[in-house]
Amino acid sequence: MSDAAMPQLLVGKTAVVMGIQNDFSIAYHIAEAFGAAGARLAMSVVDERPLRYTKKLEERYPGSFTFTCNVANDADLDAMQETLKRECGTVDAYVHAVAFSPKEALSAPFAQTTREQWQISLDISSYSLVAAAQRIAPLMPDGGSMMALTYLGADRYFPGYNIAGVAKAALESSVRYLAGDFGPRLIRVNGISSGPLKTAAARGIDRFSDMYETLAGSAPLARPFHQSDVAKTAVFLASDLSAAITGEVIFVDNGYHIMGMSIPREEFGG
């Protein structure tokens, strides 16, 4: 969708987008869609390497800016809160698109997960939502919208997704608990469960190409699936159109999650 075609649903809103690595990142496409919808962007990256990508968005959407934040460090998260307070005053939307699991934990069988692999995965992929949300909620005095990127591997067994799936289960449960805590303050918290997309994080998953091909061949909707599909749902969730939705996980996956059997689309009924 071109910038001109994007409905101006986020004019006057400030959105924090966390997790841009490069221009394949789901967060990059969400930031781009938010900018096109009229939002001011505050982009959070883990280190300096993604800055050349966020610079492109800063140039396209004036008033936008980027800061670094490693979610493993409380000091970085505190600094994020200070930066947002200083630069924006208040925030309307927050996107959590961050995950990490040690590579070895995604190639050996899940049953061999070590305590250290578990702790790293759950800390970076799940607790980080709680840690960021507790610092951003005070910057949403008039309510707001938070959303986290998740995957069907939270509920189903995908060989090789392993500890990343357990971390997504904790993330989705955290979405519901945060939605309950923050609901009275009119802060919504939701999950977006994306189908498989070719990104840097996806490259770390041994069986990713099987996951990707399965969706392409046997999801109900016979259409290409792209980061921009997830981004458009994020615009909806950040906008006032989703004012009554919280604690929900919305699947954006061409409908793959309803399937009871993985069979070629040509063999479907109808």
Ligand SMILES: NC(=O)c1ccc[n+]([C@@H]2O[C@H](COP(=O)([O-])OP(=O)(O)OC[C@H]3O[C@@H](n4cnc5c(N)ncnc54)[C@H](O)[C@@H]3O)[C@@H](O)[C@H]2O)c1
């Ligand atoms: N790509 C997929 O198929 C897919 C499907 C469903 C959900 N998701 C989720 O979408 C989100 C974004 O992933 P992506 O696929 O766009 O890949 P990506 O690699 O582009 O993004 C992952 C991001 O996590 C960041 N990150 C990792 N450790 C961090 C830390 N300690 N502090 C701060 N940031 C850190 C990375 O810098 C990167 O920007 C993740 O939560 C991922 O699990 C991805």
